Amino acid sequence: MNLPAPPIPAISAPSTVSGAPVPAGPALVLTGGGARAAYQAGVLSTIASMARDCAVPGEARPSPFSVISGTSAGAINAAALACQADDFQAATDRLEAIWSDFHSGQVYRSDSLGIAMTGARWLATFTLGWALPRLRLTRPQSLLDNAPLGDLLAAALPIDRLDALIESGCLSALAVTASSYSSGEHVTFYQSRDPIRPWTRSQRIAVRQSIGIGHGSMRMIAPLAPAIHLGADRVLVIGCGSVASEAERLDGDVDGPPSLARIGGHALSGIFTDALSTDLERLQRINRTLALMDPVTRGRTGLRPVEVLAIEPSRSIGELASQSIGALPVPVRVMLRAVGVGGRAGDARGTALASYLLFESAFTRELIALGRHDALARRDALIDFFGWQPSSPR
Numbered sequence: 315m316n317l318p319a320p321p322i323p324a325i326s327a328p329s330t331v332s333g334a335p336v337p338a339g340p341a342l343v344l345t346g347g348g349a350r351a352a353y354q355a356g357v358l359s360t361i362a363s364m365a366r367d368c369a370v371p372g373e374a375r376p377s378p379f380s381v382i383s384g385t386s387a388g389a390i391n392a393a394a395l396a397c398q399a400d401d402f403q404a405a406t407d408r409l410e411a412i413w414s415d416f417h418s419g420q421v422y423r424s425d426s427l428g429i430a431m432t433g434a435r436w437l438a439t440f441t442l443g444w445a446l447p448r449l450r451l452t453r454p455q456s457l458l459d460n461a462p463l464g465d466l467l468a469a470a471l472p473i474d475r476l477d478a479l480i481e482s483g484c485l486s487a488l489a490v491t492a493s494s495y496s497s498g499e500h501v502t503f504y505q506s507r508d509p510i511r512p513w514t515r516s517q518r519i520a521v522r523q524s525i526g527i528g529h530g531s532m533r534m535i536a537p538l539a540p541a542i543h544l545g546a547d548r549v550l551v552i553g554c555g556s557v558a559s560e561a562e563r564l565d566g567d568v569d570g571p572p573s574l575a576r577i578g579g580h581a582l583s584g585i586f587t588d589a590l591s592t593d594l595e596r597l598q599r600i601n602r603t604l605a606l607m608d609p610v611t612r613g614r615t616g617l618r619p620v621e622v623l624a625i626e627p628s629r630s631i632g633e634l635a636s637q638s639i640g641a642l643p644v645p646v647r648v649m650l651r652a653v654g655v656g657g658r659a660g661d662a663r664g665t666a667l668a669s670y671l672l673f674e675s676a677f678t679r680e681l682i683a684l685g686r687h688d689a690l691a692r693r694d695a696l697i698d699f700f701g702w703q704p705s706s707p708r
Contacts (some may be wrong), residue, residue, distance in 0.1 A: 341546030342379040346386025347554030348670030352413040352678035356685020362406040368702035380486040383540040389490040399485040489540040553626035573654025579666025635669035638677035
């Protein structure tokens with residue numbers, strides 16, 4: 315896929331007709347999920363269309379989000395939006411175009427040689443690495459060689475625009491989260507216009523610094539926390555799946571001991587969905603508790619109510635993946651079949667795992683369409699959330 319350089323317009327602070335700064339908008343939280351994050355592009359594209367429909371004719375529309383936070387593939391989507399915060403429609407159009415024209419070779423080496431080399435290194439590490447120090451130094455760092463992803467990010471993210479966009483007021487803050495394999499801590503790197511003091515919580519710390527390509531992780535144990543620490547009182551969360559989705563349950567009903575694919579799919583579903591569900595429940599409890607307090611007592615807690623709107627897939631992502639498994643390159647299908655992923659369309663075995671690796675347009679376009687559908691189904695809630703005035707009766 316050829317990625318033309320995005321237009322780089324002059325950056326200026328968004329303003330109303332009177333020239334006063336636009337009030338800060340809500341925050342956006344994008345969870346991780348590998349290829350499943352294409353769903354977020356569909357939701358965001360539909361939100362941009364809603365913003366255009368609700369706008370005064372001729373009025374420019376910067377991003378409606380003052381704070382953007384993401385994890386894993388959601389962090390990439392978050393950075394893409396942040397780097398074009400002065401033109402929300404252009405940012406979502408470009409994000410959708412990238413996800414619509416995806417293939418696995420842009421994220422990891424999917425050719426026979428690349429798969430074989432990675433497999434050989436793993437085999438050597440498992441069988442001889444304990445005895446040969448040299449092998450331990452060259453042991454594989456991941457299941458697949460994701461070197462191509464660096465080239466994609468360099469082409470897709472005009473990260474050099476971020477400083478000016480934050481300084482101009484188009485965006486208040488961007489946050490991405492990384493995991494430390496040595497300490498086990500989750501580190502949130504954030505770049506903000508205001509001097510927000512870094513925070514420290516159990517297994518979580520924050521570091522204020524310029525965001526660059528390379529930050530990001532698989533999991534965030536409190537995905538809503540960065541946006542709230544950065545000042546948000548309204549948060550839109552776009553998830554990438556449900557831990558109790560139908561395909562994952564069906565995949566777990568196969569007789570016999572679990573395959574590596576079933577174990578891996580279950581683990582990844584837990585990593586990407588359990589934390590969000592727990593965090594949403596925690597926030598709802600805090601909101602209910604604060605609502606019972608008088609203003610003085612509430613002020614002493616140091617807490618504030620936060621409005622949250624969550625949008626997640628209405629269909630099983632694993633089921634969609636089972637229909638597109640044949641789109642993966644043959645070497646990748648062979649590797650996945652070896653760990654228990656079904657090799658034919660409609661075969662649900664191991665599709666929870668495959669859905670995270672299915673960076674193919676046949677799958678990502680289905681996810682984008684599902685994202686559009688789910689966003690349209692929540693149209694009224696979204697318009698109320700942003701405080702927009704609909705251009706037509708609901």
